[in-house]
Amino acid sequence: MTRIPGPRVDWACAFAVFLFVGLPVSVQAQAISYRGFVELKSVLFPQDVPNDTQNVVAETLARGEAFIRPAPWVLVAAGVDLRFNTHDQVGGTWRPDIGGRRALRPPVSVRRLSATMHRGPVTVDVGRQFIRWGKTDIVSPTDRFAPRDLLNVLDGEFLAVNGGRALVALGSETIDVVWVPYFTPSRTPLLNQRWTVVPPSIADRFVDTGASIPGGSQTGLRWGHTGSGYEYSVCFFRGFNHLPNVDTGFRLEGSALSLVPGGLAGTSIDIIRTYPSLTMVGGDGAVPTRWFTLKGEVGYFTSSASGTEEYVQYVVQLERQSGEWLFVGGYAGDFVTAKGYSLSFAPDRGSARALVARASYTIDANRSAALETAVRQDGRGMYAKGEYSQAHGPHWRATMSASLLRGEPDDFLGQYRLNSHLAAALRYSF
């Protein structure tokens, strides 16, 4: 397994100490707020898959975040996640993880650790933080600083990145400059679990040999304009794709390769994740009209990495609020400008060429229900999810959902046709 270097936690702790107590302010001037939750979640997969026969997965997430304002112009944020999982998705040392590069979810991780300094029209964020670009929800092509935890492909949570950001707001114009010197990849499905689909005959041959993490920095520039009844932005990104290319290698085990038909006896298949360079030019916009709100986003992606596909991805999305209903629907599409030959794990592109819709209904102050679906335009894959959520008192919320996946094995959504599942979650917020 490739060792993935991470930033030293000692430095992170020192940074935190500096942020919290190093600033020359009185305690009386500090304003502190916090939030967090503890969530218990259980997922039932009725069907077995060749590389994963565990049908019930239970997990716990405890999250705490604190915000302290030692001076009116500075805000320090710190957050920690504690995790437990019955399906070996959490592992590794108990030392707090601040890099976000581990293949497994760390039992203890620093969710955020940043300082936000604000003076006049300029806001500067430094540290581990979340940076979100774009306006659409179906797929967001320009959201390049937002890696995700995709151990469960359909339920990916965003990961923070380590870097700096300067945001200048001048009237209706905003300029956003981002520099991320430390790359954080998305966390991909584990080879021995159901969200990695492998042929049954060779399911036990795959070996995860780790990831080759690029060492360079990432930069981004975004200019936004909020006009009278519309808003748009254009952006530029240069860095790396947080979703990997998948390189494979064959390795002989024992004396020789068996050449029996249909078999790879004596051979293991090494899988290594690489993260190709990526340059993106894109834009997004939103126009509220009397009938609906139109949102759109487009990105043109090129790469200097050999074999990596170049393409344009776009999203058109309509939203309408009607009474207690909120309807969101749209289309995500792409077209290839330069073909590549590298295998890649790309849920964002896998969700393209699809019609996506979501309807949510607010029953009352405590209850809500939602239905969402994605259907590939060629009909070869579909996903549908229904969800009901109810709060009990000021702290508790229970959520139940059912997800259905159907389609052909060669379709991104269809390949997960054995992963339909039921989920129940109980959350205590504080």
Next chain:
Amino acid sequence: MNEPIGARVRPGWGRGASGTRVGALVLAGLLVRAAYPGAVDNARQIVEEAQRRAEATSQRYEGLLEVLDAKGRISAKRWTLERLGSHGRSRMVLRFTAPAEVKGVALLVVNHPDRASDQWMWTPAIERDRRIALQDRSTRFFGTDFSFEDLEERDVGQYEYSMLGDEAVDGVLCWKIASVPTRRKSSQYTRAVIWIRQDNYTLARIENYRKDEVVRRLTYSDVRNVQGIWTARRLEMSDLGRGSRTRMTLEKLQYNLPMKDEDFTLPSLRRP
């Protein structure tokens, strides 16, 4: 401070000024200064004077929303609100502080004198601001009995007013005024009846109608003088169709605080 109303109200004052909006507000607060009651019988002038007396350059309060459903169950939400600017051109930032699951959710509202407000919501769970689709302003505000339209700053020029007479509300004599949206004003309500107290020009009650049926009733109470502005600190909206009601209490209310434009922008939304 307490000057005769005749000194300010003149025939035609405020007419056609699309930028002036009546203070039949909830989140913006109902801000009405005391005055000696005058012999004013013009409904529009009364409404305009109520707004004039409510003017403040800025406002801050902590709010408590309690939703009581038909079975009497209560759910509560707390937030802080800051508003900068005058009616029709104000900017507001609302931040939820409770219950815990919505802590950190923030709403930026930019009001325009000539069109519907722009609104964005910051959701900590996804670390993103997003423009809110509000084609239907009859949508309830976070599941409460207030609709988004109920929370808007209302433009005096977009309603026609007529005097219905005098009537006491909770023992206080009020002007009873009918309010009908003009053709260019889209509203979920066909008309409203408003009661304005004759002693201090604060609103006492609003009944909103669809056709001939009252669908929502808003009552104002706990009226106090805050920095020279008479303010109802408790409002209760009843949804007569659902049988539920929402009580809103304004706490730590302050007016005319120094505030900066830069704290009412999209980048400011993500700073808790």
